[in-house]
Amino acid sequence: MSPPHRFARWLPLIPGLLAGVFTLAFAAYLLQSRDEASSQRAALLEQDLLWQKQAIEQQITFDLQSLSGLAATLNVTDLNSPVFQARVLSLIQTSPEISSLSIQNGHGEVIWHTSQTAWAVPYEGTGGWSDVTLSHGEPKVTYAVATPDHRSFIVASIALDTLLQQQVPWWIAQRYQVSLLDHDNHPVTSKFQRQLDTSGISHTILLTAPPLGMQLKADLYATSLSATGDILPALLLILAVSMLASTAALSRMMRVRAEAEVRLKAEVAFRHAVDASLSSGMIAYDRYGRIIYANRAFCEMVGYSAEEMRDFKAPMPYWPPEEFERCQATYEAIIAGHIEPGGFMVRLMRRNGERFDVRINASPLVDGDGRHIGWMGSLHDVTEIRREREALQASHERFVAVLNGLDAAVAVSDAETGELLMSNLQFDRAFQLPDLRGRCCILPFVTRRAEPPVDAEWYDGFRDRWYQIKSRQSTWVDGSAVWLEIATDATALKSASERERQQNEALQQTARLISMGEMASSLAHELNQPLGAIASYVSGCRNVLSSATPNLGQLGQALDKMGEQAKRAGHIIRGIREFVQRRAPRRQRCDINTLLDTVLGLLGHEIVRRMVDVSILQSEGMPPIFADAVMLEQVLFNLIKNAMEAMDNVPPAQRILAINLTREADMLRVVIADRGVGIAPEQQEQLFKPFYTTKDTGMGIGLNICRSIIEHHHGRMGVEANPGGGTRFYFTLPFSSAEEVALEP
Structure with a gap:
């Protein structure tokens, strides 16, 4: 055996040995420190009292800040508003030492007080602390804070005994009697449980937070130090021996348990990873049909948590009412062991009422001893698959219906072979294709080109029809290149266009004639000017010719002017003629x-x-x-x-x-x-x-x-x-x- 393995054999004994050594050392230390116990307890008393002083002062400071904040809200908040009432309730619940809370004017008249108390302490002054008083047998102090408008005060009565009971923790109360003293060192209130130690160990400390002048005193409880010092070493020795004996037995159990925990953690981690990665729902029933397990995916499907579904029995809350019989039959078949190889198709209901379709596959559930304890089912949500299939079918039907409803003839043919892949009803009727035609090829209407797409007219001489052709290259569902051709019967459109052109020409001619009729006076005025000028020049020519020696130069100028005026009249007449002339x-x-x-x-x-x-x-x-x-x-x-x-x-x-x-x-x-x-x-x-x-x-x-x-x-x-x-x-x-x-x- 290697040295690490030999060391591992003794490793479980080390805690027991250490416990024994610790017990002996602690007993020796206890005997040596017996004389120093009193001084240490006194020092501990001072530290605990200082901590207790800070706790009480912090609570008083918190109460004062809360009252000041509450007073600030009275400028904008009504006394009966939910916000003000909620803040008052929160303050009283947080600070139970505040026994009463009221709002008073400057004369001590109570304007409002809390519903938790039926009385309020009258207050007269300008704000601050009052002296300690006895109210209903309890020592109390009163604190008043003025509102921002200085017309009223928030007056709080603080019960000192409640303050002491709330702020002195249980571990302080078990060690000491804690008392509050006034400025004359007279006890005001105390918290105690047992008789005081005759040694008289105590300590007093002055409170620095208001109310000023009060002191905090702690008296140590009586204990039997000698008896404890005599019995404790023997008890520690017995405990050490017992620990040594139990450590040996415990080490063997711990080793076996550690190995089992390692295997269990690995198994649980593996199962959790598998369960978290599944998108299919998993559900397990016991032999009586109760749900004993449901994974995350199934919980998300139905909207119930695994804890809610535990011990569910038929009828299940996720069975839709309209599918109840089918779900019940599937459930009974699984419990009876009638497993379908292809699974069961059922419709379930989510918690919000939404329906969804699932396919259930079931198998027997066997424990570690090989006993049949129930059934395990896997559920696959097939709602989207079924919905997509139905939507695709509906889309295809709509597409065919729309295509057959078009007035245009539509055809799709293979780009290489010319085989007709699809045509609408109008195409078959227009070109007299039989319904049961099998595979056939079609010829293009016009010369095809990919870019730019073809938009042209085509004349069918056999039927004497004009068609508007749109030819586009596209990709078929299998990825092959096809030609999409749309032939729209344009015979009626061309006839209507020709008639419209003729009508427009007639209307334009009519409009020009109407315009000429309206401008007749203008035309007369325009023609009168050149005609009058010609008449004047003719009269001048006669005058020149009647003289004994005619001036031929003047006669030539007059003739030129007459020619210009004649041309002007001709231009006017020609323009009018062109304006009213009917032509293309x-x-x-x-x-x-x-x-x-x-x-x-x-x-x-x-x-x-x-x-x-x-x-x-x-x-x-x-x-x-x-x-x-x-x-x-x-x-x-x-x-x-x-x-x-x-x-x-x-x-x-x-x-x-x-x-x-x-x-x-x-x-x-x-x-x-x-x-x-x-x-x-x-x-x-x-x-x-x-x-x-x-x-x-x-x-x-x-x-x-x-x-x-x-x-x-x-x-x-x-x-x-x-x-x-x-x-x-x-x-x-x-x-x-x-x-x-x-x-x-």
């Missing part, structure tokens, strides 16, 4: 200022007749736009004419028409603002609807045509209130390039 839209490079000048020239007579002040503000470096000049002239004509008509009912000095041309990035913004009566907000959105008008003689198609023209040029048109009164119509047009215009259909 023609986009070309044009300048917005030129278009504006043409429109203002056509409306010049109306501007003068209506006394309208027209102002034009534009940004510098405005690039040209590519648009249909006649259409934009019609928009400007209608907006400017409407603005002038809106100011008929305002004074002439306020008839201001502001035209603002600005550039916003790559867009031209045109704003036409008037100072008329304005348009109500609820009418602004209605203005652009067909046949809606605010005029008595209007047809309600002008603004609708204007918006259609602007949107045809990829712009936007709107209306808003003009700050300061009136209305502002605005529209935007893009600065397109000639190449972009050429690519447009």
